[in-house]
Amino acid sequence: MDDLKVSDSVYGATHEAIARTLRFALEIVSDGIWDWDIRTDHVKRSPGWYSMLGYAVDSLPENVLTWHQVIHPEDFERVMRGFRAYLDGTHPVYAEEYRCRCRNGDYLWISDHGRFVEFDKEGRATRMIGAHRNIHERKLAELALQRKNQELLALNQALEDLVAARTEALRRANRALAEQAAQALRLSEIDPLTQIANRRCLERQLQVEWHRLQRHGHPCALLMFDLDHFKRINDGFGHQAGDRVLVAVAQAVRQDLRDVDCFARWGGEEFIVLLPETDAAAAGSLAERLRLNLRRIDVALPMPLTASFAVAQMVADEAPGDLVRRLDAALYQAKRQRDCIVVS
Numbered sequence: 001m002d003d004l005k006v007s008d009s010v011y012g013a014t015h016e017a018i019a020r021t022l023r024f025a026l027e028i029v030s031d032g033i034w035d036w037d038i039r040t041d042h043v044k045r046s047p048g049w050y051s052m053l054g055y056a057v058d059s060l061p062e063n064v065l066t067w068h069q070v071i072h073p074e075d076f077e078r079v080m081r082g083f084r085a086y087l088d089g090t091h092p093v094y095a096e097e098y099r100c101r102c103r104n105g106d107y108l109w110i111s112d113h114g115r116f117v118e119f120d121k122e123g124r125a126t127r128m129i130g131a132h133r134n135i136h137e138r139k140l141a142e143l144a145l146q147r148k149n150q151e152l153l154a155l156n157q158a159l160e161d162l163v164a165a166r167t168e169a170l171r172r173a174n175r176a177l178a179e180q181a182a183q184a185l186r187l188s189e190i191d192p193l194t195q196i197a198n199r200r201c202l203e204r205q206l207q208v209e210w211h212r213l214q215r216h217g218h219p220c221a222l223l224m225f226d227l228d229h230f231k232r233i234n235d236g237f238g239h240q241a242g243d244r245v246l247v248a249v250a251q252a253v254r255q256d257l258r259d260v261d262c263f264a265r266w267g268g269e270e271f272i273v274l275l276p277e278t279d280a281a282a283a284g285s286l287a288e289r290l291r292l293n294l295r296r297i298d299v300a301l302p303m304p305l306t307a308s309f310a311v312a313q314m315v316a317d318e319a320p321g322d323l324v325r326r327l328d329a330a331l332y333q334a335k336r337q338r339d340c341i342v343v344s
């Protein structure tokens with residue numbers, strides 16, 4: 001636009017001729033051109049500006065207010081911010097996309113950009129020219145795409161949430177299953193009456209200790225005891241009294257053992273203690289202590305409680321089954337005398 005004011009003639013044409021040419025050009029251009037005289041606030045708009053929005057040419061007041069009134073209320077603040085930023089020099093360009101109200105009440109998306117074209121001696125802008133372009137179709141497509149993208153993002157998020165929730169539910173279910181399995185295993189290795197280990201648990205531990213002996217050579221002993229004349233308790237005081245005695249014995253003996261010892265009910269009134277890191281001599285001493293302590297258990301019976309004991313140390317070249325058989329034989333021997341200990 002600067003070249004319009006530089007002289008009265010350009011390429012030999014007069015100022016008037018140039019202005020006329022420009023007017024014709026503006027009448028043809030479908031974009032809306034606006035020309036703002038900042039000092040007077042007068043705004044001249046091209047025919048394209050009016051026809052783009054469906055108004056009759058020159059039918060609206062030629063001031064800035066006309067522009068304000070056609071901007072969509074939701075876009076107004078943003079557009080003004082951008083415009084002010086250009087006016088006060090905080091932003092180098094003015095370019096905004098917004099909706100303008102048409103004569104029929106519809107809104108049309110346009111792009112608007114403009115720039116200062118004239119300045120006074122102090123360098124203050126005195127004139128600004130800009131153009132409105134119809135971007136309605138492109139903008140609608142862009143917004144539809146944005147909406148689709150947002151829907152997709154939301155869908156993705158919902159899917160991710162669902163997968164995360166399902167994964168968490170699966171993890172919880174797996175944890176519960178693992179706990180149930182562990183609990184089932186624990187229960188399957190506990191004697192329901194005395195709540196100490198059962199035969200199955202002891203046999204498993206025996207294998208573990210036997211393998212440890214093979215690898216490290218650490219000593220390990222087995223101690224077996226069988227309550228004497230237990231049948232008499234059952235017969236004389238009833239099966240429930242017999243059960244109470246078995247429970248009392250289990251509780252008392254457990255207190256005399258270490259946590260690492262595996263104390264199991266082998267069956268009936270027969271018990272086995274697996275003693276890691278223990279040789280036959282130490283196991284014999286323990287058997288003696290248990291034998292004496294058994295007598296002191298208060299089972300509310302008229303006769304003392306006694307048991308016969310057998311002790312055997314594990315040896316590397318003897319299979320666990322053979323060790324138990326050796327122990328059994330020693331107990332059989334002890335049973336001949338009762339209330340005594342046989343070290344095999």
Ligand SMILES: Nc1nc2c(ncn2[C@@H]2O[C@H](COP(=O)(O)OP(=O)(O)OP(=O)(O)O)[C@@H](O)[C@H]2O)c(=O)[nH]1
Pocket residue numbers: 193226227228229230231232234238239240241242243246267268269335
């Ligand atoms: N109350 C009760 N009795 C049991 C249980 N299991 C086995 N018995 C009983 O234990 C008794 C074992 O009898 P025996 O094998 O003759 O042994 P004993 O009477 O202790 O005789 P010795 O071992 O030779 O001293 C039987 O009466 C079984 O019924 C149990 O869980 N509860």
